[in-house]
Amino acid sequence: MTKHSPIQYCILQVKAKEQCRVLLAELFAQNKKHSDAAPVKLVDRLSSGGLTIAELTQLMGSYDSESLTHNVIEALGAHALLEISAESNARLCTLVPRSRGFRFALKPLDERLTISRFTFLLPAAGGAKIETCHGTASGWVSAEILQLLIEAASRSGIDPAELHQHEQTCITMLAAAGFLVAAGSDGASPGYEEHASWEFHDLLFHTRTRLGRTEGSIGATYRFLGKEPPDPALKAPPTGLAVVSLPAAPALLTLAREQSLLSIIEARRSIRAHGAIPINLHELSAFLFLACRVKGLQSTPAGDFSFRPYPNGGGSYELEVYVASGNCSGLARGLYYYDALGHNLVLLSQPSADFESLFVDAHASSGGMCYPQVLLCVASRFRRVSWKYAGMSYATQLKNAGVLLGTFYNVATALQLAGCALGLGNSERLNALTGTDFYLEGGVTEFMLGSRAWAEN
Structure with a gap:
């Protein structure tokens, strides 16, 4: 990840501090360079205002830098303890991981991007809710980013290099989580190539009617x-x-x-x-x-x-x-x-x-x-x-x-x-x-x- 990569401006925040500390203590225990206080300090920073990915990487510098940063993000996301967002005066985009299958590629795609064939949008106040059939995360995008996603849905896609920095941050963040893919690909999200045989409706039906990757109420609710x-x-x-x-x-x-x-x-x-x-x-x-x-x-x-x-x-x-x-x-x-x-x-x-x-x-x-x-x-x-x-x-x-x-x-x-x-x-x-x-x-x-x-x- 280069110093000026747009993804470094994504903001990470956590909830359930004690659960996060236990999780990160287990993760850090695998790295002998850490101090016992490291998970506590990290969670305190993440829960009070949050950290950008760049700040998190800098904080991890004495432990293992980027690879540990990546592990921290995916571990917190896998346990639905993390929120990833991008801002520019106001909130532009938010992602909330919710399953063990969550993946977040810190190395952004260096090519034109289009919407994954497993991504879909739903109406929401001020913009749209963004979902994936994989059920690994859901999010919200502002009207400005929604317009970019509409452009990305075209056959040629969009080039992040042609966007403003705050737009680049949002687009690369969505690509890192698999909502966007390389234009001209088969539309499968990175990390999910083994699921290329799945069709949109089948995968959505499978993930939304089983525990683990669904959100909201499920079961005998007598609604x-x-x-x-x-x-x-x-x-x-x-x-x-x-x-x-x-x-x-x-x-x-x-x-x-x-x-x-x-x-x-x-x-x-x-x-x-x-x-x-x-x-x-x-x-x-x-x-x-x-x-x-x-x-x-x-x-x-x-x-x-x-x-x-x-x-x-x-x-x-x-x-x-x-x-x-x-x-x-x-x-x-x-x-x-x-x-x-x-x-x-x-x-x-x-x-x-x-x-x-x-x-x-x-x-x-x-x-x-x-x-x-x-x-x-x-x-x-x-x-x-x-x-x-x-x-x-x-x-x-x-x-x-x-x-x-x-x-x-x-x-x-x-x-x-x-x-x-x-x-x-x-x-x-x-x-x-x-x-x-x-x-x-x-x-x-x-x-x-x-x-x-x-x-x-």
Whole structure:
């Protein structure tokens, strides 16, 4: 780091003095040149007005200069004890590290800079909040620096050497923390090249729905308690065009129940080919009954709950099953809602272009191997879960969907049916067919169900 490097003007401040002293004492213990009083003096300076990086480096001069400076910054940042800022008459930029993954490169990039593909901005008073999908730090930039970031987002980026000193300090500070990268690169932040395979939305979802790199509330916060009632435990069955009472299938239920769980798990396969003799209504009825019927209801001070064959995070049971019948003996073609309490099917939509497209999508998602006899479209009532959980609501619903798919597989195997989960589906198309609102209920997964070809022999 040269004497006149803009990054040296960044200001470092700490909080939780005692915790900082303990942390730095451990760090300094690895360097025999330090005095026992060094961590105390350093924390006192950092907590009362702060130090610029240049001042910190000078203070570290008798210990190991720049490398120890770097270690001090990253150690304090990893424990969320540090604030890094830049000023020029007024605050221009602030960074608050918050995870062990925080990295801060003291050697600034000597090239044009652009915004990392993992960086995003949110509105904030006087400027904007700056975030990264990595979840290692968050910050604030003034309107002046925000304008520079907009310029940096262009293909050619910006050259820090062409900026005023205070602007250089802010830009190099953001680059040091990975918010900006070399123009013309793949947009991966320095120190994160091993994550080049990550896409923006996937990495953001991963870091924000797990502990460690998220900020704010996460978990069962009941954030809407007292503001609005939770969605009911059971969705009121739609009126529909007709109601199909599902027949009892005692022989099939006996067949499934006589098998051990381990034998079912061992026999389970993803089967993407259906037999010439289609699945029939009795088999479909047995499948739905064993996999996802409502077994009971309970009212508690925390709300109403249902009991079903599969486990569910928080006991919300927000998932709804829609049955697209393409070729099921005894059941007309169309899209049906499964009434899990009454164990019947409500016809919502007769064959249409959107209905047929469900099977086209399923065929494509199966690798072009199968037009399913029956397609089970699983939707989630989002508010049933988000009323209780903050920061992890949608992640919980996807986990619940995965559990239901596992149950589908086991029941299909027990009934000697062909089952296969699909990786893609069209949520908007399902909304059009069911008449539901995209933001209140939406498709989260699909499952193909049909007869097995070998069963014909």
